[in-house]
Amino acid sequence: MLLELKNVVASYGNIKALKGISLSVEEGKIVTLIGANGAGKSTTMKTIMGVMKPNEGDILFEGQSIRGKKPYQIVSAGVVLVPEGRQILQSMTVQENLEMGAYQRKDKAGIEEDMERVFAQFPRLKERLTQYGGTLSGGEQQMLAIGRAMMARPKVMLLDEPSMGLAPLVVQQIFDVVKAINQGGTTVLLVEQNARKALQIADYAYVMETGKIVLEGPAQEVASNPSVMAAYLGGRK
Amino acid sequence: MNVFSQQLINGLTLGSAYAVIAIGYTLVFGVLNIVNMAHGGIFMIGAYIGLLLVTEGGVGIFPALIGAMIGGAVLGYLLELFALRPLRRRKVTHLAPLISTIGVSIFLESVALMVWGPQTRSFPATISSELMDMGAFKISGIQIVSLGTAVVLMVLLALMLNKTKIGKAVRATSENIETAGLLGINTGLIITFTVMLASALGAAAGVLIGLSFNAIEPTMGTAMGFKGLAVLIMGGLGNVEGAMAGGFILGIAEVFSVAYGASTYRDAVAFGLIILILFIRPEGLFSKAGKGGRP
Numbered sequence: 001m002l003l004e005l006k007n008v009v010a011s012y013g014n015i016k017a018l019k020g021i022s023l024s025v026e027e028g029k030i031v032t033l034i035g036a037n038g039a040g041k042s043t044t045m046k047t048i049m050g051v052m053k054p055n056e057g058d059i060l061f062e063g064q065s066i067r068g069k070k071p072y073q074i075v076s077a078g079v080v081l082v083p084e085g086r087q088i089l090q091s092m093t094v095q096e097n098l099e100m101g102a103y104q105r106k107d108k109a110g111i112e113e114d115m116e117r118v119f120a121q122f123p124r125l126k127e128r129l130t131q132y133g134g135t136l137s138g139g140e141q142q143m144l145a146i147g148r149a150m151m152a153r154p155k156v157m158l159l160d161e162p163s164m165g166l167a168p169l170v171v172q173q174i175f176d177v178v179k180a181i182n183q184g185g186t187t188v189l190l191v192e193q194n195a196r197k198a199l200q201i202a203d204y205a206y207v208m209e210t211g212k213i214v215l216e217g218p219a220q221e222v223a224s225n226p227s228v229m230a231a232y233l234g235g236r237k
Numbered sequence: 238m239n240v241f242s243q244q245l246i247n248g249l250t251l252g253s254a255y256a257v258i259a260i261g262y263t264l265v266f267g268v269l270n271i272v273n274m275a276h277g278g279i280f281m282i283g284a285y286i287g288l289l290l291v292t293e294g295g296v297g298i299f300p301a302l303i304g305a306m307i308g309g310a311v312l313g314y315l316l317e318l319f320a321l322r323p324l325r326r327r328k329v330t331h332l333a334p335l336i337s338t339i340g341v342s343i344f345l346e347s348v349a350l351m352v353w354g355p356q357t358r359s360f361p362a363t364i365s366s367e368l369m370d371m372g373a374f375k376i377s378g379i380q381i382v383s384l385g386t387a388v389v390l391m392v393l394l395a396l397m398l399n400k401t402k403i404g405k406a407v408r409a410t411s412e413n414i415e416t417a418g419l420l421g422i423n424t425g426l427i428i429t430f431t432v433m434l435a436s437a438l439g440a441a442a443g444v445l446i447g448l449s450f451n452a453i454e455p456t457m458g459t460a461m462g463f464k465g466l467a468v469l470i471m472g473g474l475g476n477v478e479g480a481m482a483g484g485f486i487l488g489i490a491e492v493f494s495v496a497y498g499a500s501t502y503r504d505a506v507a508f509g510l511i512i513l514i515l516f517i518r519p520e521g522l523f524s525k526a527g528k529g530g531r532p
Binding site: 070076 | 402405420422423425
């Protein structure tokens with residue numbers, strides 16, 4: 001397993017947000033984590049990244065515990081997060097945002113190569129290169145957030161609600177890109193509220209409810225599960 | 238000779254030093270969201286280091302300036318290590334570092350009093366204070382050194398923040414510390430670096446002000462600290478360009494209020510102007526959305 005959570009408990013003050021989460025992300029796959037608002041999906045992502053410290057349990061990356069490590073150490077291990085709400089650096093240009101994505105890398109040639117890869121994926125970003133992050137539209141900001149994560153050349157990319165608040169056409173584009181990134185060899189852990197689309201591209205799925213994993217299985221099986229269909233896929237298939 | 242252009246030069250010289258002080262405040266505010274009340278103390282120690290290097294060490298003003306900046310950076314490191322980092326680990330309120338840095342400021346002032354005594358000291362007349370006639374105005378050697386150094390420091394800082402990797406990391410951390418961490422930036426290291434950089438600039442400003450006023454004393458940091466703070470707020474919290482502009486505005490306002498007959502009201506006019514600016518733009522002159530108003 002590339003990334004593994006074992007019985008992870010995390011809380012905001014006295015409120016337990018994660019009540020013993022166990023999940024595994026196999027190398028080369030797209031794994032999705034679906035569930036309603038407040039189920040603890042984003043908390044799971046933040047806990048993996050070291051932004052939140054777990055109270056119990058362990059997080060393993062390539063067999064090594066990354067629990068208690070700082071975010072920058074987890075990034076250098078090869079895990080990168082496309083955060084909820086994009087978190088673009090507003091006062092920095094598109095180019096600078098992309099450069100910051102490659103902050104820990106020193107291989108200039110590789111960085112330029114990846115920059116071209118990002119432009120190939122998102123030609124719009126190349127047009128906006130000298131514009132400030134804050135002036136981009138929501139869809140462009142999401143492209144930049146994903147492009148910025150690509151710049152780290154991660155082993156596993158975590159995406160937290162990449163389709164949130166975007167126009168349907170852009171949503172489709174974002175999902176296509178996630179698929180393409182995975183086909184390029186990057187493992188993906190995708191948190192989504194758009195369960196239908198997420199299950200379409202994922203290999204394996206976990207369903208989360210109020211801090212617990214309530215269901216898991218191959219994405220197609222989860223998608224045809226009656227309770228999942230009722231709760232997340234708007235009734236019938 | 239033209240009174241206006243003469244006063245403008247005087248104002249620019251003073252203002253450039255204020256700007257350098259205020260940049261120190263604003264850099265630290267940017268990454269930590271706190272007002273570093275020890276900045277005035279470090280400014281004062283910087284002035285003494287520069288003075289002692291010239292009088293005891295016998296070096297020129299520029300090596301003394303560099304020495305003061307190194308001393309300031311070391312003090313900044315210690316400040317971060319002992320007064321800021323322990324509080325950050327415990328996630329206390331914004332008031333705690335305010336109080337701890339006031340404590341450091343009082344400590345530094347007491348040490349200066351004990352070591353160097355309360356009397357005012359001044360730089361020996363190694364640098365020409367003779368006025369050079371430039372036609373529209375006259376400028377002294379001290380003014381050229383002071384204004385020139387301040388401008389060079391600001392240009393170097395702007396280049397660093399905009400062109401170098403570490404400078405961009407400082408800007409990223411300043412805008413959003415969580416995002417910066419997620420991008421792989423060691424934000425703890427950047428905070429330490431920023432406090433050291435800010436303190437080095439504060440110490441440099443101490444030498445420049447010490448030169449311009451030819452008066453170095455243990456209490457010089459307090460008044461200057463408040464002015465720097467005023468410029469920080471006027472320019473927009475955490476905004477480097479705002480601090481630069483604000484410093485020049487305050488310096489010029491002070492000099493002009495003296496020149497045009499209100500020397501007793503010098504500070505009143507300058508601070509009145511700041512209050513007026515804040516009435517019109519409460520978020521500061523150059524504040525960007527999302528940062529300036531943050532507590």
